[in-house]
Amino acid sequence: MQVEKRVKELVEEKISDRPELFLVEIKMLPNNKLIIHVDGDEGITIQDCAAISRHVGFHLEEENTIEKAYNLEVSSPGIGEPLRLKRQYDKNVGREVSVKLLGGEVKEGKLLSVSEASIVIEAKVKEKGKKVQLLETAVDFNNITETKVLISFK
Numbered sequence: 188m189q190v191e192k193r194v195k196e197l198v199e200e201k202i203s204d205r206p207e208l209f210l211v212e213i214k215m216l217p218n219n220k221l222i223i224h225v226d227g228d229e230g231i232t233i234q235d236c237a238a239i240s241r242h243v244g245f246h247l248e249e250e251n252t253i254e255k256a257y258n259l260e261v262s263s264p265g266i267g268e269p270l271r272l273k274r275q276y277d278k279n280v281g282r283e284v285s286v287k288l289l290g291g292e293v294k295e296g297k298l299l300s301v302s303e304a305s306i307v308i309e310a311k312v313k314e315k316g317k318k319v320q321l322l323e324t325a326v327d328f329n330n331i332t333e334t335k336v337l338i339s340f341k
Contacts (some may be wrong), residue, residue, distance in 0.1 A: 190215050193252050194243060198223060201242040208235065211264050211271055219257040224264045228278055236261045269333045276301040276334070283337040284308060289330050295337065296324070304328060 191213045202208040208231060211224040225231055225239060240261040247253055270276055270284075279298055286294045286308065296310030305327045312322045 190221070190253055193250070194221065194223065194247070197243045197246050198225065198239060201239050205235075209272070209274055211275065219253070219255050221253070221257050221259050223259070223261045224268070225261065226263050226275060226278070228274070231263045236263070266338060267335065269335050273301060273303070273328075276306055279336050283339060285335050285337055286326055286331055287333040288326070289332055294324060294326065299323065306331075306334075 194213050195210065198210050207228045209226060211226050214222045225236065240259055244259050270279065280301060282298055284298045294308060294310055296308040299307045299309050305325050307323055307325050309321050309323050311319050313319045
């Protein structure tokens with residue numbers, strides 16, 4: 188855990204002058220691959236990722252924080268990655284999402300709004316013999332196990 192803590196400090200130091208950027212997660216995998224996911228309110232550029240990688244890599248080498256050889260990967264979370272932070276939900280308002288709930292139920296719909304405690308999605312509900320209706324549903328963050336943005340190729 189010491190490595191992740193130091194990496195978090197280094198990333199936050201590097202992006203401290205860029206309030207639109209934020210750290211999503213840091214993972215040190217058993218195969219000595221260090222993954223850093225950083226995002227931005229309007230996305231993140233490859234130049235930003237490269238600058239963060241250089242900064243973190245330089246300091247980790249200087250301090251000899253990781254004794255074994257390692258691979259460092261800095262990127263935005265992939266399209267299939269679940270949303271982890273409220274700020275990621277804010278960024279995706281208006282997009283279609285799939286929300287897995289604690290009981291195993293899955294709700295899909297447009298993410299309408301985000302508050303400190305919950306999200307509101309608009310789902311299409313089709314009852315037999317009736318027209319499709321739009322139903323707004325509030326979901327507490329406490330009841331969500333995973334939320335992913337759905338990709339449409341329409």
